[in-house]
Amino acid sequence: MGLPGHRRTSSDKRRRAAQHGLTATNPTICPKCGKSIRPHRACAFCGTYRGRQVLNVTKRTTRTTAKTKKVTKSK
Numbered sequence: 605m606g607l608p609g610h611r612r613t614s615s616d617k618r619r620r621a622a623q624h625g626l627t628a629t630n631p632t633i634c635p636k637c638g639k640s641i642r643p644h645r646a647c648a649f650c651g652t653y654r655g656r657q658v659l660n661v662t663k664r665t666t667r668t669t670a671k672t673k674k675v676t677k678s679k
Contacts, residue, residue, distance in 0.1 A: 631640040634647040635655070641647045651659030 629643060632643050633639070634641050634650060634652065636652045637647060637650040639647060639649045641649075646653040646658050648659075649661070651657055651661040651664075653659075
């Protein structure tokens with residue numbers, strides 16, 4: 605026969621319920637292109653972060669278009 609479980613303390617209940625109160629992050633505006641981006645992330649449209657070019661956007665777009673063409677040809 606099973607034993608009774610441990611008591612759920614009030615702090616355990618509050619800690620579990622605290623996860624339900626999370627809020628969505630506010631998007632920010634990219635200063636270079638004006639698109640909406642998530643905070644502390646590089647802009648996916650122009651590839652800049654804090655005034656520096658950190659992503660090669662043209663390379664990324666050619667790679668994704670090549671992947672989509674490959675997928676559509678195989679179907």
